[in-house]
């Protein structure tokens with residue numbers, strides 16, 4: 001199987017072109033503009049998460065071992081055969097990213113190279129072809145430039161970017177697809193959670209097992225989590241705290257986010273592994289914490305350790321970290337029949353991480369790690 005896709009170098013209006021010989025990469029992606037752009041119908045700073053698409057989408061097709069036919073088109077529905085493999089055997093992979101309106105009006109994407117690396121790791125795990133970085137970034141840049149007026153400008157709001165690849169070969173036989181669509185769609189978003197969340201430790205269902213697909217952003221990981229999450233919601237919680245598949249003791253993730261605890265001033269988070277997503281927000285917060293001189297421990301943490309910390313009356317901050325939610329403060333953790341309250345006062349460190357991330361993204365604070373990729377200049 002060919003995992004590393006070759007990029008077409010045709011100079012035709014229907015194809016993107018890449019000049020890999022020089023230092024400069026030239027992509028020529030045609031843009032078919034929508035006749036009307038409906039941003040005025042919405043308050044971009046107050047939309048529910050993921051409801052309203054922007055006016056355009058990016059699309060490229062993969063067949064015969066090559067990505068081709070890249071284009072920007074007015075947002076539209078897809079027409080796929082019911083035989084398309086993505087409907088049956090789960091070859092679907094996505095990323096979750098954000099673009100931000102900066103204080104000078106420019107628009108930047110947050111850490112696209114790190115997201116792209118993870119995208120390709122997920123694709124590889126699902127037997128799907130890599131997407132070249134030039135295609136990923138240039139398609140995204142062009143889409144965001146075309147839909148620039150959809151990028152909100154209030155603190156905490158952003159343009160959420162959803163790149164994804166689906167298997168489109170028309171076959172009911174179980175096989176790796178030979179054909180794919182790569183799409184990028186965007187939606188303006190505000191905060192994911194309106195208030196601090198209540199979580200319960202899940203020891204019945206598991207999200208991922210070693211050697212499985214837990215580290216990949218494939219659709220099945222999220223589909224399998226829906227029923228346990230519904231049961232938690234029905235019981236009055238907002239999310240589950242996943243535990244490991246073996247002993248069901250070690251905390252892995254919270255819902256669709258990485259999870260962090262600050263116990264007595266030490267930031268503890270489970271290490272990335274084959275069962276835990278290598279979160280970009282996770283990595284960014286760890287960097288900010290280290291910059292501030294906070295001790296960071298990437299290690300296993302069991303719910304027994306949490307119980308003990310709460311029991312000793314230690315100050316325990318807990319929060320989810322993810323692209324969509326950024327920092328999601330956890331109000332309480334329920335372990336079995338007991339509920340423990342987490343530290344939520346205004347001086348909690350998690351708020352400082354969120355504020356600092358927002359300031360870097362808006363260009364109000366230095367970007368020492370070079371995380372912002374400015375893609376649209378005012």
Ligand code: COI
Pocket residue numbers: 095096097222256322323324325
């Ligand atoms: C993200 O944070 O981007 C995620 O992947 C969560 C999402 C499923 C809404």
